[in-house]
Amino acid sequence: MKRIAVILTAVVFVLSIAVVAAAAGTTQTGTIKSVDAKAGTIVFMPDGGRETTLNVDKSVDLGKVKPGSKATITMENDVVTSIKAKRREIVGC
Numbered sequence: 427m428k429r430i431a432v433i434l435t436a437v438v439f440v441l442s443i444a445v446v447a448a449a450a451g452t453t454q455t456g457t458i459k460s461v462d463a464k465a466g467t468i469v470f471m472p473d474g475g476r477e478t479t480l481n482v483d484k485s486v487d488l489g490k491v492k493p494g495s496k497a498t499i500t501m502e503n504d505v506v507t508s509i510k511a512k513r514r515e516i517v518g519c
Contacts, residue, residue: 451502455512458495463488468506470499482506 456472466484468491471477482488483505491497491509500508 451500453500455498460493461491
């Protein structure tokens with residue numbers, strides 16, 4: 427009986443870690459190639475990767491996203507939940 431309780435506790439612990447890791451989301455940096463606000467999608471090319479069409483959460487304001495801009499996106503469950511544009515550095519005078 428004690429053995430089953432220990433095993434169940436371990437399983438619950440491992441599953442809770444997996445849920446927290448999945449909730450954190452993944453981030454990628456790259457270029458926004460195009461924006462389709464009506465469809466709620468963007469075409470994104472991660473640095474060193476291939477262009478991919480991604481679904482964007484309704485909470486993201488696609489009106490502020492400019493094609494051609496560098497950005498960092500956060501995804502959860504294959505949906506973009508955040509887009510943060512990279513600021514351009516001014517070089518020279």
